[in-house]
Amino acid sequence: MPDKRKFHTVRGVRDILPPDSSLWNWFEATARDVLESFNFREIRLPIFEETELFARSVGLETDIVSKEMYTFHDPLDVEQAIKSVLGHGLDPTKVHLGSDASTSTSQIWDFLNKFESLTLRPEATASVARAYIENGMHTQPGLVKLYYAGPMFRRERPQKGRYRQFYQIGAEVLGTSDHPAIDAELIEMLTVLLERCKLGNWTLLVNSIGDPNCRPAYVELLREELRKVKDQLGQDSQRRVETNPLRVFDSKVPEEQALITNLPKITDHLCDACRQHFDDLRRQLDLRSIPYTHEPRLVRGLDYYMRTTFEITSTHLGAQNALAGGGRYDGLVEMLGGPPTKGIGFALGEDRFIEVIQAAGQISASSVGRPLDAFIVWMGAESYPAATRLARRLRGDGLCVELPAEEPKLRKALSLAERLGARFAIIIGENEIKTGVFAVKRFADGKQENLAEADVASFLRTSAPVANEAEAKTPQT
RNA sequence: GUGAGCGUAGCUCAGCGGCAGAGCAUCGGACUGUGGCUCCGAGGGUCGGGGGUUCAAAUCCCCUCGCUCACCCCA
Structure with missing residues (x-):
C-alpha cells in the first residue's frame, strides 16, 4: 500500500516557481551586469x-554563531573517531547521549568538536577572506574586487523577509x-543597482x-552612561549593557x-x-550626489566590522527592512592568518x-520573462515531420516554441496556446x-498569414520584439 | 527561544452541533480545420493530527503539529 505521506519543505525554506523565477533570473543578471561594470568579478565559493x-x-x-548555524560532522568521520576512542579502551557509553547522567550535552559537543566540524555558510565574507588568503590573491595587481551570489x-525563526x-x-x-573613495564607490554601485x-x-x-584604537574607550563610556539609566531599560537592553552595549x-x-x-554618539x-x-x-x-543619512545608531552586528558601516532600508518591507548592509573590515584577513589587508564589502x-521590486510594480516577472513565441498545431500524422522540422528551425533561430507531442484538436490546441501566452500559433x-x-496566426489581433517555412522565423521576430516588451515601454526614470 | 493570529479542494474562502460547500483553476463535452465568450458535466477532501464531550463534531473542550506575523538578531 502506498504511503500517503505528503512531503513538504522544512521550516523557513521555500520553492521559487515560475513565473517568479524569471524575476529572480532577471535580478541576478542585472546585478551581475552592474557589478561587472564596476570591474568586479565573480568568485564561486563552497556552500559549507x-x-x-x-x-x-x-x-x-x-x-549567528552562537545559535543560528547549521553545523554538522561528517558521520563517517565521527564513526571513525569513535572507533579510535574505543581502541584506546575508553568506555563507549560515556559518549552516548542520555546513557549516563554524568555525560552532559556540552561534554558530547566537546567530544564531537575534536573532529572536523562543518557549517552551512551563514554569510560569505569569511569565505572570501579565506579564499583570498588561500589563493595568494594579495599578489594580484591592484585591488581585488570580487562578487558572489x-x-x-x-x-532563525522565519518571518516576512x-x-x-x-x-x-x-x-x-x-x-x-x-581610501574612502573605495567605500563610496561601493555604495554608489548599490545605488546604480x-x-x-x-x-x-x-x-x-x-x-x-571607529577602530580598535578608539572604540573600546567609547564602549566603556557608553556602558557607564547606560548603567546610570539601567532601571529604565527593558530586560534585553539591561543584559546588553554588560555583554555588548x-x-x-x-x-x-x-x-x-x-x-x-x-x-x-x-x-x-x-x-x-x-x-x-x-x-x-x-x-x-556628496561628490557622487548620493543622498544619505548619518545614523549614529547604526552599529552592525558582526565582529569584523570597523569604521564605515552602511545600510540600505526600504519602506516597502515589513519589520525586516534592510535591503543591503555592509562595512569595512580591515583586520579580518590578518586575523584569519593572511597578510595585513584592508577590506570592505556589502551583502x-x-x-x-x-x-520590493514586486511591490514597486515597475518590473514584473511577465515583463522580463521569456515569452512563448510560437505554438505549433499539427494535424494528421503526415504533418508531424514537418512540424518537428519547423520547431527545430525556429528554436535554432532563438525563438521559444511549443510543439505538442500528441495530435491535438484544432480548437483545443488554439485554446491551450492562448492560455499558455503564445504570441503565435502555426497551423500545419x-x-x-x-x-x-x-x-501563422497572431493572438494579439487574430490576424492570420500564409508563409513559407523559410519566412516564418523572420516574421515572428520582426512582428514583435522577443523579450522585455513591457520594460521597453516603461519610461526611464 | 518568546508572544499573538490562523489551519476546510490546487488557490481564495464560506459553513461554527444534524448528508462536506462556493468562486476561481484543472479535465471532458456542446464545438469533426480556427483561440478569447457562453452553457453542461466530471474529477479533486484524513475539514492539520490525536484524544474528550454528545444520539450526532469541520463546528464545543483539551493536547499536539504546522503556517503566518512580531520580538531577539540580521540580508
Whole structure:
C-alpha cells in the first residue's frame, strides 16, 4: 500500500516557481551586469566551510554563531573517531547521549568538536577572506574586487523577509588601500543597482564605528552612561549593557527610544584617523550626489566590522527592512592568518529585493520573462515531420516554441496556446502540407498569414520584439 | 527561544452541533480545420493530527503539529 505521506519543505525554506523565477533570473543578471561594470568579478565559493572559519571571523558572541548555524560532522568521520576512542579502551557509553547522567550535552559537543566540524555558510565574507588568503590573491595587481551570489543558511525563526535558506549577492574589495573613495564607490554601485530595479523608496544610512584604537574607550563610556539609566531599560537592553552595549542601539522598545537618542554618539568619540576617514567618506558621497543619512545608531552586528558601516532600508518591507548592509573590515584577513589587508564589502538580500521590486510594480516577472513565441498545431500524422522540422528551425533561430507531442484538436490546441501566452500559433495540416505554406496566426489581433517555412522565423521576430516588451515601454526614470 | 493570529479542494474562502460547500483553476463535452465568450458535466477532501464531550463534531473542550506575523538578531 502506498504511503500517503505528503512531503513538504522544512521550516523557513521555500520553492521559487515560475513565473517568479524569471524575476529572480532577471535580478541576478542585472546585478551581475552592474557589478561587472564596476570591474568586479565573480568568485564561486563552497556552500559549507569549517565551522571554525565562521566562529573566528563573524564572532563567537554573535547570534549567528552562537545559535543560528547549521553545523554538522561528517558521520563517517565521527564513526571513525569513535572507533579510535574505543581502541584506546575508553568506555563507549560515556559518549552516548542520555546513557549516563554524568555525560552532559556540552561534554558530547566537546567530544564531537575534536573532529572536523562543518557549517552551512551563514554569510560569505569569511569565505572570501579565506579564499583570498588561500589563493595568494594579495599578489594580484591592484585591488581585488570580487562578487558572489548564492544561498546562505541561518537557523532563525522565519518571518516576512527572513528565511532559513536565503539568497545574497555580495561584493568585496580587498587590498592595501582603505581610501574612502573605495567605500563610496561601493555604495554608489548599490545605488546604480537600485535605479536599474526602478526602486525609489529606499534610504542610505551611514555611520562609522571607529577602530580598535578608539572604540573600546567609547564602549566603556557608553556602558557607564547606560548603567546610570539601567532601571529604565527593558530586560534585553539591561543584559546588553554588560555583554555588548552597542547593541542597545538596535532596541525597538518605544519607551527606550528617548533614552537612546540622548546617549553619547560614537561619531563624537572617534580618533583623529577614523574621524578623518568618516569625513572624507561623506565628501566622497556628496561628490557622487548620493543622498544619505548619518545614523549614529547604526552599529552592525558582526565582529569584523570597523569604521564605515552602511545600510540600505526600504519602506516597502515589513519589520525586516534592510535591503543591503555592509562595512569595512580591515583586520579580518590578518586575523584569519593572511597578510595585513584592508577590506570592505556589502551583502544584499535577494529575497527582499525581489519583494520590493514586486511591490514597486515597475518590473514584473511577465515583463522580463521569456515569452512563448510560437505554438505549433499539427494535424494528421503526415504533418508531424514537418512540424518537428519547423520547431527545430525556429528554436535554432532563438525563438521559444511549443510543439505538442500528441495530435491535438484544432480548437483545443488554439485554446491551450492562448492560455499558455503564445504570441503565435502555426497551423500545419493537410492543406499546408499540400501547398507548402503554413498558416501563422497572431493572438494579439487574430490576424492570420500564409508563409513559407523559410519566412516564418523572420516574421515572428520582426512582428514583435522577443523579450522585455513591457520594460521597453516603461519610461526611464 | 518568546508572544499573538490562523489551519476546510490546487488557490481564495464560506459553513461554527444534524448528508462536506462556493468562486476561481484543472479535465471532458456542446464545438469533426480556427483561440478569447457562453452553457453542461466530471474529477479533486484524513475539514492539520490525536484524544474528550454528545444520539450526532469541520463546528464545543483539551493536547499536539504546522503556517503566518512580531520580538531577539540580521540580508
